[in-house]
Amino acid sequence: MPDTDQPIAGYNGLTHVEPTLPTHFYLDEDHYEQELRQIWYRNWLYVCRASDLVGPRAFRVFEIGSQQILILRDEENELRAFHNTCRHRGSILAQESQGRFRSSMIICPYHAWGYDLCGNLKKTPTRHPQPDFHKEDYSLYGVGIRDWNGFIFIHLDEANAQPLEDSFNDANVLNHWDLSELQIGHSHHKQLDCNWKVFWENFNECLHCPNIHPELSRIVPLYKQYFMEVNDDPKWEEHQKSGDLLYKAGLSQGNETWSTTGEACTEYFPNLTQEEIKNGHTYCETLPSAFIVGHVDYVRVLRVLPIGPERTDIFTQWLFRKETLEDASFSANAVTEFGEKVIEQDGFVAELNQKGLHSIRHKQGTLMAEEYSVHDFHQWVKRQLD
Ligand code: FES
Ligand SMILES: [Fe+2]
Known part of the structure:
Protein backbone atom coordinates (compact mmCIF):
# COMPACT_ATOMS: atom_id res chain seq x y z
CA MET A 1 0.00 0.00 0.00
CA GLU A 29 -20.64 -29.32 -8.26
CA ASP A 30 -23.61 -27.20 -9.42
CA HIS A 31 -21.51 -24.07 -9.50
CA TYR A 32 -18.87 -25.92 -11.50
CA GLU A 33 -21.54 -26.96 -14.04
CA GLN A 34 -22.63 -23.35 -14.30
CA GLU A 35 -19.05 -22.26 -15.01
CA LEU A 36 -18.75 -24.95 -17.68
CA ARG A 37 -21.89 -23.69 -19.39
CA GLN A 38 -21.22 -19.97 -19.04
CA ILE A 39 -17.43 -19.82 -19.30
CA TRP A 40 -15.97 -22.92 -20.90
CA TYR A 41 -18.72 -23.54 -23.45
CA ARG A 42 -18.85 -19.86 -24.37
CA ASN A 43 -15.25 -18.81 -24.93
CA TRP A 44 -12.48 -19.58 -27.39
CA LEU A 45 -10.33 -22.39 -25.96
CA TYR A 46 -6.80 -23.38 -26.89
CA VAL A 47 -6.50 -27.12 -27.51
CA CYS A 48 -3.29 -27.96 -29.39
CA ARG A 49 -0.82 -26.85 -32.04
CA ALA A 50 -1.82 -27.17 -35.69
CA SER A 51 1.20 -29.45 -36.13
CA ASP A 52 -0.41 -31.91 -33.69
CA LEU A 53 -2.70 -32.90 -36.59
CA VAL A 54 -0.68 -33.76 -39.66
CA GLY A 55 -2.33 -34.60 -42.98
CA PRO A 56 -5.85 -35.56 -44.08
CA ARG A 57 -7.93 -37.74 -41.72
CA ALA A 58 -5.72 -37.02 -38.65
CA PHE A 59 -7.92 -36.53 -35.60
CA ARG A 60 -7.75 -35.66 -31.89
CA VAL A 61 -10.44 -35.81 -29.22
CA PHE A 62 -10.41 -33.28 -26.37
CA GLU A 63 -12.52 -33.27 -23.24
CA ILE A 64 -13.78 -29.84 -22.27
CA GLY A 65 -15.62 -30.34 -19.01
CA SER A 66 -18.16 -33.06 -19.88
CA GLN A 67 -17.96 -32.40 -23.63
CA GLN A 68 -15.99 -34.57 -26.03
CA ILE A 69 -14.84 -32.59 -29.02
CA LEU A 70 -13.52 -34.25 -32.18
CA ILE A 71 -11.02 -32.23 -34.21
CA LEU A 72 -9.85 -33.48 -37.57
CA ARG A 73 -8.35 -32.59 -40.92
CA ASP A 74 -10.64 -33.29 -43.84
CA GLU A 75 -9.53 -34.60 -47.25
CA GLU A 76 -8.52 -31.04 -48.21
CA ASN A 77 -6.43 -30.79 -45.02
CA GLU A 78 -8.89 -28.21 -43.58
CA LEU A 79 -9.39 -28.27 -39.83
CA ARG A 80 -12.89 -29.19 -38.68
CA ALA A 81 -14.39 -29.69 -35.24
CA PHE A 82 -17.54 -31.48 -34.09
CA HIS A 83 -19.07 -32.84 -30.95
CA ASN A 84 -17.86 -36.46 -30.80
CA THR A 85 -21.47 -37.60 -30.72
CA CYS A 86 -23.54 -39.48 -33.28
CA ARG A 87 -26.78 -37.87 -34.45
CA HIS A 88 -28.61 -41.22 -34.35
CA ARG A 89 -28.91 -42.13 -30.66
CA GLY A 90 -25.92 -40.25 -29.36
CA SER A 91 -23.05 -42.71 -29.21
CA ILE A 92 -19.45 -41.54 -29.10
CA LEU A 93 -17.87 -41.63 -32.58
CA ALA A 94 -14.06 -41.68 -32.21
CA GLN A 95 -13.09 -43.90 -29.29
CA GLU A 96 -9.36 -43.12 -29.29
CA SER A 97 -8.00 -39.77 -28.12
CA GLN A 98 -6.00 -39.42 -31.34
CA GLY A 99 -5.26 -41.19 -34.57
CA ARG A 100 -6.10 -41.18 -38.27
CA PHE A 101 -9.38 -42.30 -39.79
CA ARG A 102 -8.81 -45.24 -42.15
CA SER A 103 -11.17 -43.89 -44.78
CA SER A 104 -12.84 -40.60 -45.53
CA MET A 105 -15.82 -41.74 -43.46
CA ILE A 106 -16.43 -41.46 -39.75
CA ILE A 107 -18.35 -44.60 -38.87
CA CYS A 108 -20.31 -44.71 -35.63
CA PRO A 109 -19.27 -47.82 -33.66
CA TYR A 110 -22.89 -48.50 -32.57
CA HIS A 111 -25.17 -48.83 -35.65
CA ALA A 112 -22.67 -47.66 -38.27
CA TRP A 113 -24.10 -44.35 -39.38
CA GLY A 114 -21.39 -42.93 -41.64
CA TYR A 115 -20.39 -39.26 -41.91
CA ASP A 116 -17.94 -37.64 -44.31
CA LEU A 117 -15.08 -35.62 -42.84
CA CYS A 118 -17.12 -32.43 -43.25
CA GLY A 119 -19.68 -33.90 -40.84
CA ASN A 120 -22.40 -34.72 -43.40
CA LEU A 121 -24.37 -37.89 -42.82
CA LYS A 122 -23.81 -40.16 -45.83
CA LYS A 123 -25.19 -43.55 -44.89
CA THR A 124 -27.28 -45.43 -42.37
CA PRO A 125 -27.80 -49.22 -42.04
CA THR A 126 -31.59 -49.20 -42.39
CA ARG A 127 -33.16 -51.10 -45.26
CA HIS A 128 -36.44 -49.31 -44.82
CA PRO A 129 -35.81 -45.55 -44.75
CA GLN A 130 -38.91 -43.61 -43.76
CA PRO A 131 -40.12 -41.06 -46.33
CA ASP A 132 -39.59 -38.19 -43.87
CA PHE A 133 -36.01 -39.10 -42.98
CA HIS A 134 -33.60 -36.69 -44.66
CA LYS A 135 -29.87 -37.26 -44.19
CA GLU A 136 -29.13 -33.54 -44.48
CA ASP A 137 -31.00 -32.97 -41.22
CA TYR A 138 -28.47 -35.08 -39.32
CA SER A 139 -25.04 -33.57 -39.88
CA LEU A 140 -22.65 -33.70 -36.92
CA TYR A 141 -22.99 -30.93 -34.37
CA GLY A 142 -20.45 -28.31 -35.45
CA VAL A 143 -17.88 -26.62 -33.24
CA GLY A 144 -16.01 -23.42 -34.17
CA ILE A 145 -12.33 -23.89 -34.96
CA ARG A 146 -9.51 -21.43 -35.79
CA ASP A 147 -5.83 -21.76 -36.45
CA TRP A 148 -4.26 -18.67 -34.86
CA ASN A 149 -0.54 -18.58 -35.60
CA GLY A 150 -0.34 -22.35 -35.38
CA PHE A 151 -2.41 -22.52 -32.18
CA ILE A 152 -5.77 -24.29 -32.61
CA PHE A 153 -8.68 -22.73 -30.78
CA ILE A 154 -12.22 -24.08 -30.60
CA HIS A 155 -15.52 -22.51 -29.60
CA LEU A 156 -18.57 -24.58 -28.58
CA ASP A 157 -21.02 -21.78 -29.33
CA GLU A 158 -19.57 -20.29 -32.47
CA ALA A 159 -22.76 -18.53 -33.52
CA ASN A 160 -22.40 -16.27 -30.47
CA ALA A 161 -18.61 -16.10 -30.37
CA GLN A 162 -16.68 -12.88 -29.95
CA PRO A 163 -13.74 -12.52 -32.36
CA LEU A 164 -10.90 -14.80 -31.20
CA GLU A 165 -8.45 -11.87 -31.12
CA ASP A 166 -10.63 -10.14 -28.51
CA SER A 167 -10.06 -13.00 -26.12
CA PHE A 168 -6.36 -12.09 -25.72
CA ASN A 169 -5.04 -9.43 -23.36
CA ASP A 170 -3.15 -8.24 -26.48
CA ALA A 171 -3.26 -10.36 -29.62
S1 FES B 1 -25.81 -44.21 -32.16
FE1 FES B 1 -24.54 -43.92 -33.87
S2 FES B 1 -25.34 -45.20 -35.35
FE2 FES B 1 -26.65 -45.50 -33.65
FE1 LIG C 1 3.97 -19.02 -9.37
Whole structure:
Protein backbone atom coordinates (compact mmCIF):
# COMPACT_ATOMS: atom_id res chain seq x y z
CA MET A 1 0.00 0.00 0.00
CA PRO A 2 1.25 3.54 -0.71
CA ASP A 3 2.48 5.54 2.28
CA THR A 4 0.38 8.54 1.33
CA ASP A 5 -3.42 8.55 1.38
CA GLN A 6 -3.49 9.24 -2.33
CA PRO A 7 -2.01 6.47 -4.48
CA ILE A 8 0.34 7.87 -7.08
CA ALA A 9 -0.83 7.89 -10.66
CA GLY A 10 -0.22 4.65 -12.49
CA TYR A 11 0.02 2.53 -9.34
CA ASN A 12 -1.52 -0.89 -10.03
CA GLY A 13 -2.13 -2.14 -6.49
CA LEU A 14 -5.46 -2.44 -4.71
CA THR A 15 -5.97 0.53 -2.42
CA HIS A 16 -8.54 -1.20 -0.28
CA VAL A 17 -9.39 -4.69 0.79
CA GLU A 18 -11.29 -6.77 -1.75
CA PRO A 19 -12.90 -10.13 -1.00
CA THR A 20 -12.05 -13.22 -3.03
CA LEU A 21 -14.76 -15.24 -4.74
CA PRO A 22 -16.94 -17.20 -2.29
CA THR A 23 -15.57 -20.61 -1.32
CA HIS A 24 -18.43 -22.57 -2.88
CA PHE A 25 -17.20 -21.36 -6.31
CA TYR A 26 -14.28 -23.76 -5.85
CA LEU A 27 -16.06 -26.80 -4.40
CA ASP A 28 -19.67 -26.94 -5.45
CA GLU A 29 -20.64 -29.32 -8.26
CA ASP A 30 -23.61 -27.20 -9.42
CA HIS A 31 -21.51 -24.07 -9.50
CA TYR A 32 -18.87 -25.92 -11.50
CA GLU A 33 -21.54 -26.96 -14.04
CA GLN A 34 -22.63 -23.35 -14.30
CA GLU A 35 -19.05 -22.26 -15.01
CA LEU A 36 -18.75 -24.95 -17.68
CA ARG A 37 -21.89 -23.69 -19.39
CA GLN A 38 -21.22 -19.97 -19.04
CA ILE A 39 -17.43 -19.82 -19.30
CA TRP A 40 -15.97 -22.92 -20.90
CA TYR A 41 -18.72 -23.54 -23.45
CA ARG A 42 -18.85 -19.86 -24.37
CA ASN A 43 -15.25 -18.81 -24.93
CA TRP A 44 -12.48 -19.58 -27.39
CA LEU A 45 -10.33 -22.39 -25.96
CA TYR A 46 -6.80 -23.38 -26.89
CA VAL A 47 -6.50 -27.12 -27.51
CA CYS A 48 -3.29 -27.96 -29.39
CA ARG A 49 -0.82 -26.85 -32.04
CA ALA A 50 -1.82 -27.17 -35.69
CA SER A 51 1.20 -29.45 -36.13
CA ASP A 52 -0.41 -31.91 -33.69
CA LEU A 53 -2.70 -32.90 -36.59
CA VAL A 54 -0.68 -33.76 -39.66
CA GLY A 55 -2.33 -34.60 -42.98
CA PRO A 56 -5.85 -35.56 -44.08
CA ARG A 57 -7.93 -37.74 -41.72
CA ALA A 58 -5.72 -37.02 -38.65
CA PHE A 59 -7.92 -36.53 -35.60
CA ARG A 60 -7.75 -35.66 -31.89
CA VAL A 61 -10.44 -35.81 -29.22
CA PHE A 62 -10.41 -33.28 -26.37
CA GLU A 63 -12.52 -33.27 -23.24
CA ILE A 64 -13.78 -29.84 -22.27
CA GLY A 65 -15.62 -30.34 -19.01
CA SER A 66 -18.16 -33.06 -19.88
CA GLN A 67 -17.96 -32.40 -23.63
CA GLN A 68 -15.99 -34.57 -26.03
CA ILE A 69 -14.84 -32.59 -29.02
CA LEU A 70 -13.52 -34.25 -32.18
CA ILE A 71 -11.02 -32.23 -34.21
CA LEU A 72 -9.85 -33.48 -37.57
CA ARG A 73 -8.35 -32.59 -40.92
CA ASP A 74 -10.64 -33.29 -43.84
CA GLU A 75 -9.53 -34.60 -47.25
CA GLU A 76 -8.52 -31.04 -48.21
CA ASN A 77 -6.43 -30.79 -45.02
CA GLU A 78 -8.89 -28.21 -43.58
CA LEU A 79 -9.39 -28.27 -39.83
CA ARG A 80 -12.89 -29.19 -38.68
CA ALA A 81 -14.39 -29.69 -35.24
CA PHE A 82 -17.54 -31.48 -34.09
CA HIS A 83 -19.07 -32.84 -30.95
CA ASN A 84 -17.86 -36.46 -30.80
CA THR A 85 -21.47 -37.60 -30.72
CA CYS A 86 -23.54 -39.48 -33.28
CA ARG A 87 -26.78 -37.87 -34.45
CA HIS A 88 -28.61 -41.22 -34.35
CA ARG A 89 -28.91 -42.13 -30.66
CA GLY A 90 -25.92 -40.25 -29.36
CA SER A 91 -23.05 -42.71 -29.21
CA ILE A 92 -19.45 -41.54 -29.10
CA LEU A 93 -17.87 -41.63 -32.58
CA ALA A 94 -14.06 -41.68 -32.21
CA GLN A 95 -13.09 -43.90 -29.29
CA GLU A 96 -9.36 -43.12 -29.29
CA SER A 97 -8.00 -39.77 -28.12
CA GLN A 98 -6.00 -39.42 -31.34
CA GLY A 99 -5.26 -41.19 -34.57
CA ARG A 100 -6.10 -41.18 -38.27
CA PHE A 101 -9.38 -42.30 -39.79
CA ARG A 102 -8.81 -45.24 -42.15
CA SER A 103 -11.17 -43.89 -44.78
CA SER A 104 -12.84 -40.60 -45.53
CA MET A 105 -15.82 -41.74 -43.46
CA ILE A 106 -16.43 -41.46 -39.75
CA ILE A 107 -18.35 -44.60 -38.87
CA CYS A 108 -20.31 -44.71 -35.63
CA PRO A 109 -19.27 -47.82 -33.66
CA TYR A 110 -22.89 -48.50 -32.57
CA HIS A 111 -25.17 -48.83 -35.65
CA ALA A 112 -22.67 -47.66 -38.27
CA TRP A 113 -24.10 -44.35 -39.38
CA GLY A 114 -21.39 -42.93 -41.64
CA TYR A 115 -20.39 -39.26 -41.91
CA ASP A 116 -17.94 -37.64 -44.31
CA LEU A 117 -15.08 -35.62 -42.84
CA CYS A 118 -17.12 -32.43 -43.25
CA GLY A 119 -19.68 -33.90 -40.84
CA ASN A 120 -22.40 -34.72 -43.40
CA LEU A 121 -24.37 -37.89 -42.82
CA LYS A 122 -23.81 -40.16 -45.83
CA LYS A 123 -25.19 -43.55 -44.89
CA THR A 124 -27.28 -45.43 -42.37
CA PRO A 125 -27.80 -49.22 -42.04
CA THR A 126 -31.59 -49.20 -42.39
CA ARG A 127 -33.16 -51.10 -45.26
CA HIS A 128 -36.44 -49.31 -44.82
CA PRO A 129 -35.81 -45.55 -44.75
CA GLN A 130 -38.91 -43.61 -43.76
CA PRO A 131 -40.12 -41.06 -46.33
CA ASP A 132 -39.59 -38.19 -43.87
CA PHE A 133 -36.01 -39.10 -42.98
CA HIS A 134 -33.60 -36.69 -44.66
CA LYS A 135 -29.87 -37.26 -44.19
CA GLU A 136 -29.13 -33.54 -44.48
CA ASP A 137 -31.00 -32.97 -41.22
CA TYR A 138 -28.47 -35.08 -39.32
CA SER A 139 -25.04 -33.57 -39.88
CA LEU A 140 -22.65 -33.70 -36.92
CA TYR A 141 -22.99 -30.93 -34.37
CA GLY A 142 -20.45 -28.31 -35.45
CA VAL A 143 -17.88 -26.62 -33.24
CA GLY A 144 -16.01 -23.42 -34.17
CA ILE A 145 -12.33 -23.89 -34.96
CA ARG A 146 -9.51 -21.43 -35.79
CA ASP A 147 -5.83 -21.76 -36.45
CA TRP A 148 -4.26 -18.67 -34.86
CA ASN A 149 -0.54 -18.58 -35.60
CA GLY A 150 -0.34 -22.35 -35.38
CA PHE A 151 -2.41 -22.52 -32.18
CA ILE A 152 -5.77 -24.29 -32.61
CA PHE A 153 -8.68 -22.73 -30.78
CA ILE A 154 -12.22 -24.08 -30.60
CA HIS A 155 -15.52 -22.51 -29.60
CA LEU A 156 -18.57 -24.58 -28.58
CA ASP A 157 -21.02 -21.78 -29.33
CA GLU A 158 -19.57 -20.29 -32.47
CA ALA A 159 -22.76 -18.53 -33.52
CA ASN A 160 -22.40 -16.27 -30.47
CA ALA A 161 -18.61 -16.10 -30.37
CA GLN A 162 -16.68 -12.88 -29.95
CA PRO A 163 -13.74 -12.52 -32.36
CA LEU A 164 -10.90 -14.80 -31.20
CA GLU A 165 -8.45 -11.87 -31.12
CA ASP A 166 -10.63 -10.14 -28.51
CA SER A 167 -10.06 -13.00 -26.12
CA PHE A 168 -6.36 -12.09 -25.72
CA ASN A 169 -5.04 -9.43 -23.36
CA ASP A 170 -3.15 -8.24 -26.48
CA ALA A 171 -3.26 -10.36 -29.62
CA ASN A 172 -0.23 -8.54 -31.11
CA VAL A 173 2.14 -8.66 -28.19
CA LEU A 174 4.00 -11.70 -29.57
CA ASN A 175 4.15 -10.49 -33.18
CA HIS A 176 7.95 -10.62 -33.20
CA TRP A 177 8.13 -14.31 -32.37
CA ASP A 178 7.02 -15.91 -35.70
CA LEU A 179 4.59 -18.06 -33.74
CA SER A 180 3.15 -19.95 -36.71
CA GLU A 181 6.60 -21.24 -37.73
CA LEU A 182 7.51 -22.67 -34.35
CA GLN A 183 7.71 -26.37 -33.64
CA ILE A 184 7.17 -28.37 -30.48
CA GLY A 185 10.41 -29.35 -28.78
CA HIS A 186 9.06 -30.58 -25.48
CA SER A 187 5.78 -31.03 -23.65
CA HIS A 188 4.68 -31.73 -20.08
CA HIS A 189 1.36 -32.94 -18.76
CA LYS A 190 0.07 -32.73 -15.23
CA GLN A 191 -3.26 -32.93 -13.43
CA LEU A 192 -3.76 -30.92 -10.28
CA ASP A 193 -6.18 -31.43 -7.40
CA CYS A 194 -7.53 -27.91 -7.56
CA ASN A 195 -10.27 -25.89 -9.18
CA TRP A 196 -9.21 -24.28 -12.47
CA LYS A 197 -9.63 -20.79 -10.95
CA VAL A 198 -7.10 -21.57 -8.22
CA PHE A 199 -4.54 -22.11 -10.95
CA TRP A 200 -5.32 -18.75 -12.60
CA GLU A 201 -5.34 -16.87 -9.30
CA ASN A 202 -1.88 -18.13 -8.54
CA PHE A 203 -0.81 -17.10 -12.05
CA ASN A 204 -2.11 -13.60 -11.42
CA GLU A 205 0.02 -12.67 -8.43
CA CYS A 206 3.63 -12.74 -7.28
CA LEU A 207 3.04 -12.48 -3.57
CA HIS A 208 4.02 -16.14 -3.52
CA CYS A 209 7.11 -15.77 -5.72
CA PRO A 210 9.99 -15.20 -3.26
CA ASN A 211 8.76 -18.02 -1.05
CA ILE A 212 7.67 -20.57 -3.66
CA HIS A 213 9.94 -19.74 -6.62
CA PRO A 214 13.38 -18.91 -5.14
CA GLU A 215 15.18 -19.77 -8.42
CA LEU A 216 12.83 -17.71 -10.56
CA SER A 217 12.95 -14.80 -8.14
CA ARG A 218 16.74 -14.71 -8.51
CA ILE A 219 16.29 -14.26 -12.27
CA VAL A 220 13.47 -11.69 -12.07
CA PRO A 221 14.26 -8.94 -9.53
CA LEU A 222 10.69 -7.64 -9.41
CA TYR A 223 9.39 -11.07 -8.36
CA LYS A 224 11.63 -10.86 -5.29
CA GLN A 225 9.74 -7.69 -4.35
CA TYR A 226 6.38 -9.52 -4.72
CA PHE A 227 5.65 -7.54 -7.91
CA MET A 228 4.85 -8.59 -11.46
CA GLU A 229 5.16 -5.12 -13.08
CA VAL A 230 7.10 -2.01 -12.08
CA ASN A 231 3.81 -0.21 -11.46
CA ASP A 232 2.84 -2.70 -8.75
CA ASP A 233 5.27 -0.74 -6.57
CA PRO A 234 3.62 2.16 -4.70
CA LYS A 235 6.93 4.05 -5.04
CA TRP A 236 7.38 3.10 -8.66
CA GLU A 237 8.12 6.60 -9.90
CA GLU A 238 10.87 7.21 -7.37
CA HIS A 239 12.40 3.74 -7.84
CA GLN A 240 12.32 3.92 -11.63
CA LYS A 241 13.87 7.39 -11.64
CA SER A 242 16.69 6.33 -9.34
CA GLY A 243 17.22 3.22 -11.49
CA ASP A 244 17.26 1.01 -8.38
CA LEU A 245 18.18 -2.46 -9.70
CA LEU A 246 15.84 -4.17 -7.22
CA TYR A 247 12.84 -2.60 -8.93
CA LYS A 248 14.05 -2.90 -12.49
CA ALA A 249 11.81 -4.54 -15.12
CA GLY A 250 13.16 -7.60 -16.85
CA LEU A 251 15.81 -10.10 -15.88
CA SER A 252 18.68 -9.56 -13.46
CA GLN A 253 22.23 -8.91 -14.66
CA GLY A 254 23.74 -11.81 -16.57
CA ASN A 255 20.43 -13.62 -17.19
CA GLU A 256 18.97 -13.89 -20.69
CA THR A 257 16.06 -16.25 -20.23
CA TRP A 258 14.11 -18.48 -17.86
CA SER A 259 16.42 -21.47 -17.56
CA THR A 260 18.48 -23.29 -14.92
CA THR A 261 21.60 -21.40 -16.08
CA GLY A 262 19.94 -18.13 -17.03
CA GLU A 263 21.58 -18.49 -20.43
CA ALA A 264 19.66 -18.68 -23.70
CA CYS A 265 19.59 -22.24 -25.07
CA THR A 266 19.81 -21.12 -28.69
CA GLU A 267 20.05 -17.96 -30.79
CA TYR A 268 17.60 -15.18 -30.07
CA PHE A 269 14.50 -14.82 -32.25
CA PRO A 270 15.72 -12.45 -34.95
CA ASN A 271 12.99 -9.80 -34.88
CA LEU A 272 12.84 -8.98 -31.17
CA THR A 273 13.20 -5.37 -30.04
CA GLN A 274 15.79 -4.33 -27.47
CA GLU A 275 12.97 -3.91 -24.99
CA GLU A 276 11.61 -7.43 -25.61
CA ILE A 277 15.13 -8.81 -25.11
CA LYS A 278 15.60 -6.78 -21.94
CA ASN A 279 12.22 -7.86 -20.51
CA GLY A 280 13.14 -11.52 -20.90
CA HIS A 281 9.49 -12.61 -20.95
CA THR A 282 6.42 -11.32 -22.76
CA TYR A 283 3.01 -12.68 -21.81
CA CYS A 284 -0.04 -13.21 -23.97
CA GLU A 285 -3.08 -14.49 -22.08
CA THR A 286 -6.39 -15.85 -23.27
CA LEU A 287 -8.89 -16.67 -20.56
CA PRO A 288 -9.96 -19.20 -19.56
CA SER A 289 -7.71 -21.68 -21.34
CA ALA A 290 -4.11 -20.57 -21.93
CA PHE A 291 -1.19 -18.24 -21.71
CA ILE A 292 1.73 -18.01 -24.10
CA VAL A 293 5.10 -16.60 -23.06
CA GLY A 294 7.75 -15.38 -25.46
CA HIS A 295 11.35 -15.59 -24.21
CA VAL A 296 14.39 -14.58 -26.27
CA ASP A 297 15.08 -18.19 -27.28
CA TYR A 298 11.80 -20.11 -26.93
CA VAL A 299 8.05 -19.82 -26.51
CA ARG A 300 6.03 -21.66 -23.90
CA VAL A 301 2.28 -22.25 -24.03
CA LEU A 302 0.40 -23.52 -21.03
CA ARG A 303 -3.13 -24.88 -21.47
CA VAL A 304 -5.63 -25.13 -18.62
CA LEU A 305 -8.70 -27.39 -18.89
CA PRO A 306 -11.24 -28.20 -16.18
CA ILE A 307 -11.81 -31.84 -15.29
CA GLY A 308 -14.01 -31.39 -12.24
CA PRO A 309 -14.69 -28.86 -9.48
CA GLU A 310 -11.46 -29.94 -7.81
CA ARG A 311 -9.38 -31.25 -10.70
CA THR A 312 -7.56 -29.36 -13.44
CA ASP A 313 -5.52 -30.47 -16.42
CA ILE A 314 -2.30 -28.54 -17.15
CA PHE A 315 -0.52 -29.12 -20.44
CA THR A 316 2.62 -27.20 -21.39
CA GLN A 317 4.46 -27.10 -24.69
CA TRP A 318 7.88 -25.57 -25.39
CA LEU A 319 8.21 -24.20 -28.92
CA PHE A 320 11.40 -23.53 -30.85
CA ARG A 321 12.45 -22.53 -34.33
CA LYS A 322 12.85 -25.37 -36.82
CA GLU A 323 16.59 -24.64 -37.21
CA THR A 324 17.06 -24.91 -33.48
CA LEU A 325 15.43 -28.33 -33.28
CA GLU A 326 17.38 -29.55 -36.32
CA ASP A 327 20.70 -28.66 -34.70
CA ALA A 328 22.08 -31.97 -33.42
CA SER A 329 23.95 -30.25 -30.58
CA PHE A 330 20.84 -28.48 -29.27
CA SER A 331 19.51 -29.35 -25.84
CA ALA A 332 16.35 -27.85 -24.36
CA ASN A 333 17.01 -29.35 -20.92
CA ALA A 334 18.00 -26.14 -19.15
CA VAL A 335 14.77 -24.37 -20.14
CA THR A 336 12.39 -27.31 -19.80
CA GLU A 337 13.76 -28.38 -16.40
CA PHE A 338 13.40 -24.83 -15.18
CA GLY A 339 9.86 -24.51 -16.52
CA GLU A 340 8.79 -27.84 -15.08
CA LYS A 341 10.15 -26.85 -11.69
CA VAL A 342 8.08 -23.65 -11.73
CA ILE A 343 4.99 -25.68 -12.69
CA GLU A 344 5.69 -28.13 -9.83
CA GLN A 345 6.03 -25.26 -7.39
CA ASP A 346 2.82 -23.60 -8.54
CA GLY A 347 0.98 -26.93 -8.60
CA PHE A 348 2.08 -27.64 -5.04
CA VAL A 349 0.62 -24.39 -3.66
CA ALA A 350 -2.50 -24.65 -5.81
CA GLU A 351 -3.26 -28.02 -4.20
CA LEU A 352 -2.57 -26.65 -0.72
CA ASN A 353 -4.94 -23.80 -1.46
CA GLN A 354 -7.68 -26.13 -2.68
CA LYS A 355 -7.40 -28.36 0.41
CA GLY A 356 -7.65 -25.43 2.78
CA LEU A 357 -10.79 -24.15 1.08
CA HIS A 358 -12.70 -27.06 2.59
CA SER A 359 -12.77 -25.43 6.03
CA ILE A 360 -16.40 -24.95 7.08
CA ARG A 361 -15.32 -21.60 8.55
CA HIS A 362 -13.79 -20.22 5.34
CA LYS A 363 -16.58 -18.60 3.37
CA GLN A 364 -14.40 -16.09 1.52
CA GLY A 365 -10.80 -14.82 1.55
CA THR A 366 -9.24 -11.36 1.23
CA LEU A 367 -6.94 -9.82 -1.34
CA MET A 368 -3.79 -7.80 -0.62
CA ALA A 369 -2.64 -4.76 -2.61
CA GLU A 370 -0.35 -6.83 -4.86
CA GLU A 371 -3.26 -9.09 -5.85
CA TYR A 372 -5.00 -6.55 -8.08
CA SER A 373 -4.75 -8.91 -11.02
CA VAL A 374 -6.46 -11.69 -9.05
CA HIS A 375 -9.21 -9.17 -8.41
CA ASP A 376 -9.42 -8.43 -12.17
CA PHE A 377 -9.70 -12.16 -12.80
CA HIS A 378 -12.52 -12.46 -10.24
CA GLN A 379 -14.36 -9.57 -11.90
CA TRP A 380 -13.99 -11.33 -15.24
CA VAL A 381 -15.41 -14.57 -13.78
CA LYS A 382 -18.37 -12.71 -12.29
CA ARG A 383 -19.12 -10.92 -15.57
CA GLN A 384 -19.12 -14.26 -17.37
CA LEU A 385 -21.60 -15.68 -14.87
CA ASP A 386 -23.92 -12.68 -14.99
S1 FES B 1 -25.81 -44.21 -32.16
FE1 FES B 1 -24.54 -43.92 -33.87
S2 FES B 1 -25.34 -45.20 -35.35
FE2 FES B 1 -26.65 -45.50 -33.65
FE1 LIG C 1 3.97 -19.02 -9.37
